[in-house]
């Protein structure tokens with residue numbers, strides 16, 4: 060329950076600031092993009108002409124079909140990878156939880172485009188695997204041919220979304236439910252069809268729609284694999300080559316947003332009222348059984364194969380970063396640390412920029428996230444829920460769209476003192492990263508705040524602490540684990556984000572890691588250093604994640620029992 | 629020496645509380661309805677009522693939490709109704725203690741003094757004195773999670789009294805403790821309260837807890853104040869049927885009072901007649917306690933003295949409760965409970981046996997309506 064409605068001016072002022080930030084840096088740019096898409100480029104009148112033009116151009120029609128095809132096929136391939144893993148880990152006594160947790164981090168800490176080039180070297184027509192297949196069996200499998208490459212890279216990367224949601228759903232099926240069905244004479248396939256399938260479906264659909272969204276919006280992977288006939292690359296290319304007045308980029312943006320919203324809506328719809336993460340409290344799930352030895356061997360074979368596939372971008376990237384020359388051979392000819400030396404010597408600004416941008420963005424996100432969470436859950440401000448909705452809404456905005464929106468909105472705005480358009484000042488990159496990652500941090504902060512019993516805050520107020528002092532001394536320290544988790548998620552994902560930044564980088568010296576990787580990977584000679592940068596990115600993110608994990612665990616151990624007690628009544 | 633002095637200081641700080649026509653709603657549900665109360669300086673005062681009766685809501689309104697009430701709350705004559713919690717200087721101990729898990733015991737206790745910006749040396753001294761008072765000085769560096777329930781309770785008390793609040797507010801402070809500890813802690817709280825002569829408002833749904841600690845009790849039901857009085861007053865002179873039933877076991881008979889030969893006579897529809905010492909005219913209920921009745925086998929020796937009322941009925945149940953035997957006796961369609969103190973070898977009546985009940989009219993409370 061919220062406190063007295065008086066003395067709301069302070070949260071009110073903060074709320075207004077937050078709203079202003081979200082409006083200026085999220086709502087206005089996106090609305091502007093949508094508006095331009097429906098505007099006649101010459102007269103400025105509202106029209107559908109741009110959409111007609113779009114669908115009358117065969118290149119765009121192809122791009123549209125290709126994007127749908129790639130996203131749809133990726134969902135299928137990702138499902139094929141995720142289903143056996145989910146099944147093994149939920150039905151058998153099998154080191155499942157650890158596996159899922161480990162795999163689950165992968166899509167977060169490294170964007171798919173980083174590994175794309177490495178995958179080409181491993182699985183491409185002249186890659187290691189095909190060279191071996193050719194030598195042994197005389198065959199060549201076009202893993203990376205055209206759109207196949209995009210599908211493979213994306214599905215290997217994003218299948219954990221399906222795995223996690225599906226496993227959570229399966230774990231959530233009560234053993235009693237299974238038993239009562241058996242008790243009523245249902246078993247085997249029927250049991251699966253009548254009980255397991257319907258109960259697991261929402262989790263699957265939620266994961267699948269997330270994969271669809273991510274793949275549909277992805278810019279970096281097709282760009283690096285040199286596939287331009289897809290929507291996101293087309294939007295980028297139109298804007299970067301023709302200019303920000305070309306309407307096609309905006310039309311594509313509207314289509315991207317529409318599909319993103321649609322997949323989010325599907326995923327929310329199926330997940331409504333089914334909060335697996337909180338319902339599931341150990342012990343649940345289907346009855347697990349031990350595996351017979353040969354079954355175990357089979358399971359492990361499948362799992363190892365999948366793991367190899369999942370880790371192939373990382374393995375390839377590692378080889379590439381340490382290899383001298385690697386083409387038409389199974390492995391690089393020789394190994395060297397030259398690429399790393401070159402990166403640290405000439406390209407270290409990418410690293411420092413990334414640490415700066417991602418650090419600032421992560422910081423901004425947890426401050427925004429904490430403030431929004433507090434206002435939504437602890438005050439009675441009118442319209443406070445909208446802060447939450449709009450902040451979360453950033454999930455539905457593809458990076459390309461936000462980038463285009465910023466270019467369009469802030470190009471005319473000269474920043475005082477430095478006398479540069481806001482759209483080409485490095486700070487705008489930080490803002491874009493912060494807005495894009497806000498949903499992660501916001502969810503983490505809300506979850507953290509909900510763990511803090513309001514009674515702990517009331518006790519402080521009762522002892523003479525004002526609301527502000529209470530937030531500072533009680534609420535924020537108690538949220539610190541969640542805030543840190545939010546920071547790391549924002550930081551880690553921001554430090555490898557490409558799609559919005561690629562549009563906003565106006566000078567090489569302002570560019571972050573992801574952009575550097577992209578630049579390097581453009582030329583054959585740059586692949587080595589590009590891979591080295593990729594590995595550095597993975598290491599930065601990995602260290603950040605590990606450290607925060609340790610810190611959070613320690614904090615939790617110190618005080619967990621009492622938090623539970625205080626929240627218990 | 630210094631402790632007695634500071635106790636004396638606190639005593640002068642301790643103050644009275646007046647609540648005038650206080651009402652409070654959550655949205656459209658009215659949870660407190662026109663409460664009027666005066667709590668004296670240094671008094672141990674209890675809000676007693678069943679769960680959901682509004683006790684916590686009332687206590688929290690005094691502390692400044694929850695929706696804004698209508699009416700007035702005065703602490704020592706000062707109106708605080710519009711003051712935020714941090715300006716009221718009232719010490720509240722929460723039901724689950726609300727100790728801050730990220731601070732040691734010492735930091736928990738120091739918190740209020742730090743917020744008052746006292747000199748560091750004074751904070752240290754007062755924190756130690758408070759911990760000493762609750763006997764936890766040697767656990768000062770522990771985290772709350774490393775303490776037992778009773779110890780946490782003491783930390784919560786120390787944290788509150790260290791700021792020398794004008795009033796101590798306790799919301800079911802014993803409900804999270806096991807039965808033995810509960811009795812011990814309730815004595816400790818009372819001792820502490822007496823030592824500091826701190827005006828204390830104690831919330832409980834447990835009548836035994838209320839009876840054993842309180843100077844006075846306010847009985848609440850459904851957001852309405854039922855009666856205020858000392859434990860004995862409430863037991864012996866309940867103002868209404870709710871209070872009669874909530875404090876101890878009561879037999880209730882409904883009927884009418886008519887004057888007969890200048891004396892009020894209570895009569896139920898089933899024909900039970902009870903002469904009253906005094907009573908209102910018209911519809912009325914009478915209340916009497918099981919231990920004030922004497923039960924004898926039918927036709928046995930009359931008991932209870934000359935003016936005793938006699939009712940005849942049949943034993944329906946018998947329960948052995950250790951020190952007493954409780955009979956349920958049906959008298960003209962009404963079940964009346966009778967407690968007979970238990971002696972070894974005593975003859976008991978069995979279910980189905982006819983019995984006579986005797987009681988003294990001056991043990992009867994008549995309630996109009």
Ligand SMILES: Nc1ncnc2c1ncn2[C@@H]1O[C@H](COP(=O)(O)OP(=O)(O)O)[C@@H](O)[C@H]1O
Pocket residue numbers: 060654659677678679680681682683684685686
């Ligand atoms: N935050 C709240 N929102 C809505 N109703 C509430 C809230 N807190 C308490 N109530 C209602 O107010 C009534 C009194 O509650 P409370 O004061 O907690 O009772 P008690 O402490 O006597 O058990 C109950 O009916 C309860 O449902």
Ligand SMILES: [Mg+2]
Pocket residue numbers: 683684685800
């Ligand atoms: Mg209560």
